[in-house]
Amino acid sequence: MTQARTRVTEAVRETLQTAVAGDDLTAHQVETLLRAGGDDLDALLDAAGELRDRGLAEAGRSGIITYSRKVFVPLTTLCRDRCHYCVFVDTPGQLQKLHKPLFMSPDQVLSVVAQGQAMGCKEVLLTLGDNPEDRWPQARQWLDEHGHASTIDYVAATAAMIIERTGLLPHANPGVITAEGFARLRPVAPSMGMMLETTSRQLFETPGQVHHGSPDKDPALRLQVIEDAGRAGVPFTTGLLIGIGETVADRAESLLALRELHRRYGHIQEVIIQNFRAKPRTAMRDVADAEFGSYLAAVATARIVFGPAMRIQVPPNLSDPAELGLLLRAGADDWGGVSPLTADHVNPERPWPHLDELGARTSALGFTLRERLTAQPEYVLDAARWIDPGLRPAVAALADPQTGLARTGPTDRPRPDRPGATGTVAWTGNGASEELADLLGRAAADPTAPSDADWVRLLQTEGEELQLLTETADDVRRYTVGEAISMVVNRNLTSTGLTSDSSMDPSSFTLDQVGEIAADAWQLGATEICVQGLLGAERDPLDYLRIVEAIKQATPRMHVHAYRPADVADLAARGGLGLDGALQAMREAGVNTVPGTGVKVLSERVRQAIAPGDCAIADWTTSIIAAHRAGFGSTSVLFYGHVEEAAERVAHLRELRRIQALTGGFNEFVPIPLPGHRSSLVSGRSELDEHRAMVAVSRLLLSGAISHIQIPWTRLGAEQSAVLLGSGGDDLGGTLLDGRVRPRAGIEYGHEFPLARGAQLAARLMRPFRQRTTDYREPDPDRKLPLR
Numbered sequence: 001m002t003q004a005r006t007r008v009t010e011a012v013r014e015t016l017q018t019a020v021a022g023d024d025l026t027a028h029q030v031e032t033l034l035r036a037g038g039d040d041l042d043a044l045l046d047a048a049g050e051l052r053d054r055g056l057a058e059a060g061r062s063g064i065i066t067y068s069r070k071v072f073v074p075l076t077t078l079c080r081d082r083c084h085y086c087v088f089v090d091t092p093g094q095l096q097k098l099h100k101p102l103f104m105s106p107d108q109v110l111s112v113v114a115q116g117q118a119m120g121c122k123e124v125l126l127t128l129g130d131n132p133e134d135r136w137p138q139a140r141q142w143l144d145e146h147g148h149a150s151t152i153d154y155v156a157a158t159a160a161m162i163i164e165r166t167g168l169l170p171h172a173n174p175g176v177i178t179a180e181g182f183a184r185l186r187p188v189a190p191s192m193g194m195m196l197e198t199t200s201r202q203l204f205e206t207p208g209q210v211h212h213g214s215p216d217k218d219p220a221l222r223l224q225v226i227e228d229a230g231r232a233g234v235p236f237t238t239g240l241l242i243g244i245g246e247t248v249a250d251r252a253e254s255l256l257a258l259r260e261l262h263r264r265y266g267h268i269q270e271v272i273i274q275n276f277r278a279k280p281r282t283a284m285r286d287v288a289d290a291e292f293g294s295y296l297a298a299v300a301t302a303r304i305v306f307g308p309a310m311r312i313q314v315p316p317n318l319s320d321p322a323e324l325g326l327l328l329r330a331g332a333d334d335w336g337g338v339s340p341l342t343a344d345h346v347n348p349e350r351p352w353p354h355l356d357e358l359g360a361r362t363s364a365l366g367f368t369l370r371e372r373l374t375a376q377p378e379y380v381l382d383a384a385r386w387i388d389p390g391l392r393p394a395v396a397a398l399a400d401p402q403t404g405l406a407r408t409g410p411t412d413r414p415r416p417d418r419p420g421a422t423g424t425v426a427w428t429g430n431g432a433s434e435e436l437a438d439l440l441g442r443a444a445a446d447p448t449a450p451s452d453a454d455w456v457r458l459l460q461t462e463g464e465e466l467q468l469l470t471e472t473a474d475d476v477r478r479y480t481v482g483e484a485i486s487m488v489v490n491r492n493l494t495s496t497g498l499t500s501d502s503s504m505d506p507s508s509f510t511l512d513q514v515g516e517i518a519a520d521a522w523q524l525g526a527t528e529i530c531v532q533g534l535l536g537a538e539r540d541p542l543d544y545l546r547i548v549e550a551i552k553q554a555t556p557r558m559h560v561h562a563y564r565p566a567d568v569a570d571l572a573a574r575g576g577l578g579l580d581g582a583l584q585a586m587r588e589a590g591v592n593t594v595p596g597t598g599v600k601v602l603s604e605r606v607r608q609a610i611a612p613g614d615c616a617i618a619d620w621t622t623s624i625i626a627a628h629r630a631g632f633g634s635t636s637v638l639f640y641g642h643v644e645e646a647a648e649r650v651a652h653l654r655e656l657r658r659i660q661a662l663t664g665g666f667n668e669f670v671p672i673p674l675p676g677h678r679s680s681l682v683s684g685r686s687e688l689d690e691h692r693a694m695v696a697v698s699r700l701l702l703s704g705a706i707s708h709i710q711i712p713w714t715r716l717g718a719e720q721s722a723v724l725l726g727s728g729g730d731d732l733g734g735t736l737l738d739g740r741v742r743p744r745a746g747i748e749y750g751h752e753f754p755l756a757r758g759a760q761l762a763a764r765l766m767r768p769f770r771q772r773t774t775d776y777r778e779p780d781p782d783r784k785l786p787l788r
Helices: 010-020 027-034 038-058 092-097 106-118 137-145 151-166 179-188 201-205 219-232 248-265 292-306 321-329 355-364 377-381 392-398 434-445 452-459 463-479 511-523 543-554 565-574 578-589 604-610 617-629 646-663 687-702 713-725 755-764
Strands: 064-076 123-128 169-173 191-193 236-242 268-275 334-338 368-372 485-488 490-494 528-532 559-561 633-640 666-673 731-734 769-772
Touching: 010 027, 010 038, 010 292, 027 248, 027 292, 038 292, 038 321, 064 106, 064 151, 064 355, 106 151, 106 434, 106 463, 123 151, 137 151, 151 169, 151 179, 169 179, 169 392, 179 219, 219 236, 219 248, 236 248, 236 292, 248 268, 248 292, 268 292, 268 334, 292 321, 321 355, 334 355, 355 368, 434 452, 434 463, 434 687, 452 646, 452 687, 463 687, 485 755, 490 511, 511 528, 511 543, 528 543, 543 559, 543 565, 543 578, 565 578, 565 617, 578 617, 617 633, 617 646, 633 646, 646 666, 646 687, 666 687, 666 713, 687 713, 713 731, 713 755, 755 769
Parallel strands: 064 123, 064 334, 064 368, 123 169, 169 191, 191 236, 236 268, 485 731, 485 769, 490 528, 528 559, 633 666
Antiparallel strands: none
16 A cells, blocks of 8 residues: 555555455445545555455466457347346247247357357357246247257257367356256356346345346345355356445445355355446336446455455456456456357447457556466366366366466367257258258358358349348357447548649538548547548649548547558559558558458459459459558458359458458458449349348358448448348448538438437347447447437
């Protein structure tokens, strides 16, 4: 405690001294810490951080912050509870409207897990609602028809299949289960979990409170489950949910109850302190998020209560990036599960941070990010006590034998057979052939498995086969990137319109007016300006850079998305900079990401036929790879519906996968019907069906490589866009604000799609909606616009 903090109260000082001495804190002392603010909170954070550092040193991994690279599998979203803050749960009627199964089939699970395995994941998080068959006859019927005595029985069968077929390690999060349930799951899951959330009986017993009407949220029942896990010898994850209406006394009681159970059994492998985030379409949608200071105090107090050896976990996607440093200062040492493939299906509006970004942020805060397994290292190293004998070989195959963390090199793990080998068909449809169902199963599990001819076959489906294709693609979208539909608030600026003299022409602008245009867009809520278009041959090529500099000078936080490969080539050639020099100059000027447009289809035959003025295909490829390697993310596109053949579309998508494997630079893919052309791959097939097939194949072929499939609403309109969002799409692109200064200076002037309209469309589709940044992250809190 530094001397500068002279205003630390005696109560906090004495409580921290008691804790540092290793003595137990009373409930009153824990409350004192939970209420800490100002200098008291600073002193608490210091003590918690020091305690965490001591624990990591004693564990032999000083300065290591851990995470688990996982696949999130929502086995069923049916539940018998009615929590007032939950968007995870659906009713059977809602599932029917969404064309969503009551339970994921084994093949659907394997399809997602196989993609996660290819991306280096080692954990499969099996999450579901509590005991759905006790409320919903449809769930009971499904289980009976598939030969399972209960939902827990199906979880166990799924976990066993995952281990046998992939070698990945399931983490079972099935809610309230009995001692018999633990006995059933322990041989197939190295770890399990269930949040305590709170011991507050008021929230459970009082009508109108968050847990009223939810039998599985009885605090006594949940404490019994955690105790049963200890008796069963299960490494267990649990924790508190902060900000759902509980009192500070409730938080203190909850922490002490968990401490007591851990002392008896030693089985609580990590304590999650999670902050409440309000969600649309819930009873608590208008309740304020957990106050960050109180959340921070809860994290630090958990560290103090549990001591140096406990892993204290905070979910990184539920806090703003600027807050992560304070959470580490508060004694956290684990980010929990983070997926490079699947969404956080419980918090669909809060995407996971990119793992590279999380590693960089962790490093900037003075720590090293390391991957662990679903069971924490101490439990892996003491496998004889904590891991079922039948599971030990699977755990050992993925674990570093010295540290208990995840192996860093290659591992010997089986790859799953083709879907369908589980004894069920993943996707079925009336009138669709078994051959097509089998092909779709293979495509969903491993996009590299089907041949070019297979993909051509899928692009040309019609009728019920096309319906099965789109449903399969939408399932892949649902179980990987999740249900959320996203948009960025932006406006366009066409650099071709740059002129030296102020003009009455609203499509032109001067360099002096660029700043006014940017400031106006910022005031309207934009977080991105997209700039593209060749400058006139009479213009100084350095004007490309001057436009960006003017935007950044007027709006330093604006994301600048500029320029196309053709524009970059012009800057490189006429500016005498060369490609690498042009990209470096763009970076220094303030460009953040680049458009991946400038070609229609990656085929010289097609280019020569319809767009000989476009970049040569080899030049485009060289330029986009160079941009990615220079640190720029980009879009990717395909303009279809003209002279291209189905095989050329497939080759284009495969080339994008190849580039993505090299660079990882594509943020999204946009299949765009070429204006003025309505050529279909199948004679007589409707225009909408042409788009459905294209979007669905794009989702399937690019899955696991390019996560986001954007629907170009400007070309398709709202109604067709809604259909395509149900064919594998997850994004609507940008709002394209016209602005009030030189409104026609954008190439798509006159087309606006406000966020509120996007939110309405998503609500109609029964899907969540979120505002995003250009690179699919969360906007800063002050840049989020109202959705009504």
